[in-house]
Amino acid sequence: MDCYRLLGEDCMARNLAEEVIRVGTDFDDTEHSPMRNAEARITLGVAAAREGDLEGAVAYGERALRGDRQAAAALVERQVHMNRRGPSAS
DSSP states (O other), X not given: OHHXXXXXXXHHHHHHHHHXXXXXXXXXXXXXXXXXXXXXXXHHHHHHHHTTOHHHHHHHHHHHHSSSOSOHHHHHHHXXXXXXXXXXXX
């Protein structure tokens, strides 16, 4: 999912991110993989931003930073690092 996002293959990245969230979330919305789900939401947010849906991108980003995870700072740091090394930086 991250590789596809970095390559700008937003359709594949989005599909994989949606699958990560589906697999990591129980029927009652309990998240079994909160960090993976948060990273998937970052991917969905990046894809939304590239499509011009800034409101959607912000919503995904805010949702990624909420919830039961222990490494919000790591998510932000990882996203900043990926943005620097993304396709536009090449």
